[in-house]
Amino acid sequence: MASANPSSLLIGTAVGALILWRVISRVRRMVGRQKYSGVRAGITLCIFPLLIALVMFSSLRHEGNLLFVLAGLAVGTGLGIYGHRLTKFENGPAGKFYTPNAHLGIALSLLMIGRIAWRMGSLYLTTQSFTPPPGDFASSPLTLFLFGMLAAYYISYAIGLLRWSRSLRASAPPAATDVADKIEVADQQA
Numbered sequence: 001m002a003s004a005n006p007s008s009l010l011i012g013t014a015v016g017a018l019i020l021w022r023v024i025s026r027v028r029r030m031v032g033r034q035k036y037s038g039v040r041a042g043i044t045l046c047i048f049p050l051l052i053a054l055v056m057f058s059s060l061r062h063e064g065n066l067l068f069v070l071a072g073l074a075v076g077t078g079l080g081i082y083g084h085r086l087t088k089f090e091n092g093p094a095g096k097f098y099t100p101n102a103h104l105g106i107a108l109s110l111l112m113i114g115r116i117a118w119r120m121g122s123l124y125l126t127t128q129s130f131t132p133p134p135g136d137f138a139s140s141p142l143t144l145f146l147f148g149m150l151a152a153y154y155i156s157y158a159i160g161l162l163r164w165s166r167s168l169r170a171s172a173p174p175a176a177t178d179v180a181d182k183i184e185v186a187d188q189q190a
Contacts, residue, residue: 023113030103036096040157048151059144068141072148079104079149080156087160098161104146116148119150128140 053071059065086101119140 002118009017019116023109023116026104027109027113031100031109032103033097033099035100036161036165041161042152044158045162047156052148052151055147056145062139062143065139065141067090068144069148072145073152075145076149076152076154077156079108080153080160084157084160084164090163096168098164100157108150111146112150119143160173172178 003053052069056066056069059069083101086104088099090099106127
């Protein structure tokens with residue numbers, strides 16, 4: 001009977017721990033109160049469209065899979081707009097904060113975790129038997145749909161956060177130095 005290679009077991013454990021850490025941090029960001037970061041929203045708006053383009057390009061090889069990506073993008077955009085409407089916003093002396101809707105965040109996180117677990121389980125089971133491993137990422141319509149949905153959700157939610165932040169800047173009262181400068185100019189003119 002063959003025993004497991006200790007180095008492959010260590011690598012598998014390290015990869016599993018990394019995935020678990022990222023999933024937990026993602027769930028915490030989708031559920032709890034967060035300090036607004038325009039940088040994070042900007043990074044989301046740069047990275048996710050590139051990933052979508054890459055996935056759409058790779059899904060062109062498989063007939064009909066592009067429709068699953070597009071359907072996921074449509075559903076995700078709607079969820080992002082809906083989620084932004086359910087978000088609680090705070091603007092105070094401590095900074096800008098927002099709290100996403102917990103139910104929507106948990107549901108999206110469970111979908112993501114479930115799909116990752118399913119893919120990992122199917123890879124594990126096929127390596128233990130003599131069946132060939134499942135196809136690449138772009139050949140699974142369900143994975144493409146869920147990826148499109150999550151990516152569009154993150155993009156539309158980030159756009160909503162940026163618009164909220166800009167609306168605060170547009171409605172903000174002028175800074176104290178601006179008021180003092182205007183009073184000084186008015187005194188000099190009088």
